[in-house]
Amino acid sequence: MISLPHFLIVGAVLFGLGLVGFLTRRNLITMFLCAEMMLQGVVLNFLAFGKYHGHLGGQIAALFIITVAACEAGLALAMFLAIYRRTKSLDSGVWQELREDRIPATVDTDPLPTFLEDPDPVLTPAGARPIRAEEEVRV
Amino acid sequence: MSDLDPAESALIALGLPLIASIVAALLGTAKLGKYAHWPVIVAFAAAAAVAAGAMLKLSGMTGESISASSASLTWFQAGSLSVTYSIALDPLSAIMLLTVTFVGTFIAIFSASYMHGDEGFARYFSIMALFVFAMLLLVTADNFLVLVAGWEGVGLCSYLLVGYYHAKPAAAAAARKAFLVTRLGDVGMILGIFLLWQLGGYRTDFNGMFEHIATHPDTHGQLTLACLLLFCGAVGKSAQMPLYVWLPDAMEGPTPVSALIHAATMVTAGVYLLARCAPLFVLAPDVQLIVSVIGGSTAFLAAFLAMAQNDLKRVLAYSTVSQLGFMFMALGTGGLIAPSLAVTAAVFHLFTHAFFKALLFLGSGSVMHAMGNVIDMRKFGGLRKVMPTTHLTFLAGSAALAGVPLLSGFWSKDQILDSILEAAASGGTYAGGYLIVLMVAMGTAGLTAFYTFRAYFLTFWGTERVPEEAHGHAHESPAMMTIPLIVLAVGAVAIGFAVEPLTHAFSDFLGRTPALVMANEIAKAPGGGHFDAHEHPHFNWAVAGISSAVALLGVFLAFRVYGNGGPEQVPDGLHGVYTLSRNKLYVDEIYYAAIVKPAELLATAGRQIDQFFAVLVRLVGSVPEFIGAAVRPMQNGLVQFYGLGMVLGLGVVLAVVILRSTR
């Protein structure tokens, strides 16, 4: 099929994006979603080659891939829950225990941006006239 | 006992002290140290008896040259070198054997009382017995390697015994000095042995080697070097110039040790070596001259230094050096007169010297024992009433040493002077040199008498003074100490007259040593032809008269100056000479500055270089550490970081694979 390279490249781009996300993002859930995206790229690859060769081997492999992906997702999420229970955080940077003896822990130094939280709106009690500030009319 | 082959008797005589040494050591470890002297004394006495029996048996054997050798065990074999443990008994060895064991027995008896109550009693006797074993091994060795084994053994035991009081720094230093200085000589000796092995047709046993060298004249050029190297060893062990400096310091050891080792036995090993190798030395007249010259200069120098010493034992030590010089003077005349005569003179003097020098040392030990370990002559005096036996025996020994006529020292010294005179008159090569040596020898004889009697008068005459260390009760020594003194005094007085002048028993017996017979045959007399093997030593009335006169003059001078004992008064004008003599001609200081100090600097420099290499090695070792420290931060425990590393690496690998396969 002459459109083979096109599909392969789309698969490659998906794989690459997933790889970047897996290596850089720190939230465990996001990491895992990026891993799933890598799998999607691989599935595209299989299917493209299956169509190219004209038989169903690619689709069957893709079927098995999503089966295994499903198992993997289940187990991973169970583990994320367990991890969350231990450290109350889904940050993968928390787990640094297996570093070398004399290396200090990696600590983030940039302060996170703080968002001003809008305070919850305060409602006037029922039956009272709401107090409104004087409006300034500018022309 | 009389059925025993002499060589087997020698083996027994060797084994007894060895067993005694082990038993004494075991007694020491078993807390029975105070009985350690019994096995040693018994072993020595038995060995002396066996030695005497062997000598009788040997002298009863017929033949021009007599010897008996034991069956040999192979020690080791390496290529063309094959060494055996074998001992042989010939007259020279037998005489040495008997001397060592006899004198050793009495010194052991003396030591048992002298060292009584000392903490290392068992150690002392064990090492003394080991020493006697090593010395006997040395004198009965049939090949060079066993001789070297014995040589090293006596060196070791000398070190151990001189450093007996090892906690005293001066004693430890003296032991070290003795060992190291003799070591210098030993290096030369071993090199000489290597050379002789090669020259002697790759054989190590004496007789085979001597025969080979005698029959191969083309080796005689290198023989001079080999003999010179052997003489180096003798210089070290027998304390000749320039390696005599260890002997006076070795007086730090207990006095019986000085008596045994540094008077009678160990220091005579050099004389024995040259006597044994007489067939070689006669073929090297240059070396013989050197031997005589060094012997003569040492004798004179030592006599000069002995004149102003305050320590009684030091005087006796220098006296030993001087007398050894006499023996070497005699040995050096070997080629110009019959070698058997030269060697006989030296060995006879060795024999008599053993008696009177051991006697003098034991006497000084007795004095020390009474004076509370004080030996400085300035601190005591006039002891002839306090210690009569010691006094009389000491007098006998001093007279023998000085060469008073008819005592043993007179006969042996006379033979030496006679042989030097004959060598000077023989007209051979370097004959004139021997004349100078003769004059030096005469002068030294006079000095000997002088300093010996100076020491005698300072100790035993004058007002009676006893140092405080004696705690007020200075008394004669107990019987166990005086009996050996008396026996040795009898020997000092009579033994010389008994064996030599009239009967020539000694020289006849000694002349039948195979080595001397061979030497007689291969030496060429200055006037052509060979020496008469059966020549007896002559008695030259002129030499005897002059030497007696010189000796008596020395005694008289000593009496005039020191007759009243007391503090020493140096006549004006001789102060410079006196100071030089007191300070040993500053030889020790010169050696220190010229040799020891540069060696120390070299060692320090070497250590600095070693430090440099150590730093270098540590630098090399720090490279992995450095690399590790540089690489370690990669393991920071973050999984994504590891993943990134893997991916980048995989990328590189893939790139290589793709680029290589899409060609």
Added chain:
Amino acid sequence: MIPPFASLEIDPIAAGQIVAAVVMGTLGLYFLLPRPRGRSIALGTFLSLGTAGMIAGFLITTFGQPFPNLVENALFWLFAAGAVGFGRVLVMQSNPARGAISFAFVILSSCGLFLMLAAPFLMAATIIIYMGAIVVTFLFVLMLSQAKGASDENDRSREPLLGSLAGFAFMGLILFTLYVTGPRVETRADAAIVEPLLPATGIRTADKLLLVAAANDLDLALDPDAKPDEMLMQAKQARTRLLRVVGSAGEPLDANPGRTIQDRLRNSETDVRIASIVAQADKVRVLKKTSLDRLETALLDREPKLDEAREQLKRLRGEVLILAGRGELPAKNVKAIGYALYSEHLIAVELAGTLLLVATIGAVAIAQKKGSVA
């Protein structure tokens, strides 16, 4: 070591496109990844769009348009842009819930691509399983473990530059490999003309129809209610059809010109695909002869025992179908997948089932709170 590029002819424009795509992509994602400082969404988006354009340009200049007609082309580019765009959103989104939703859209787009690759069953299965099950489960877990406001895990990235470089380096390598080994258009001037550089795999449509019709005839022949003579008639009809496609057994395969298979044989003898097709065709020929002979023999009896003949006919039908299926993917996708799964990949299916079971048990075990009753 010969320098890697020594014997390759690389069009500098293509090389420039690849390198530019990699560099722009790296920088683009670097600016997009969430960080407390230094994040620039506008710049990053601009660079990412540039990257996407560069890759698309590379594809078109090197390999031409993917499909011959406009509709399929448009659909392809639409779905591709959707997948890549939503993927980018997933990677840069700091809120994980929004990330999960964009992941759902990625799945949707790539399922569109699946459809274009003739895999309708897989499209449906993916949508159901991924979007329906996995993303929902993720959202549940997110709900249970939400962080308030800005937090470490959402707003920081680990090694953004090196990570982007890693991913885009991979992509660049794949682009390069495709460039060197893929089916390129001859010159850029011919980019608009799409020439089939490779012979179409499989067999001609006409032949395929004949094979399918033959398979239908055999189906009818195998009907349990069929009478023997009906069976024979259907079988003969199948034979006629098959003769026209594969020829008779015993004839050399190239004896009859004009057959598509023989044509192909002449064209390229080393093509693996052709060889397998030819092998299959031969098998069909042989089986056709033996099964029909069997049937005729069996029918000669008074009380015919037709079980064996039935078996053979069934086998023939299977082989015919397989031969037919070696061309285009069958429209009866589910059936074909099922058939292939349970014939060739049976053990894999069983293992996958076991895997699912174990994963379920494992997940339950891990997620339990300590000390609670199972």
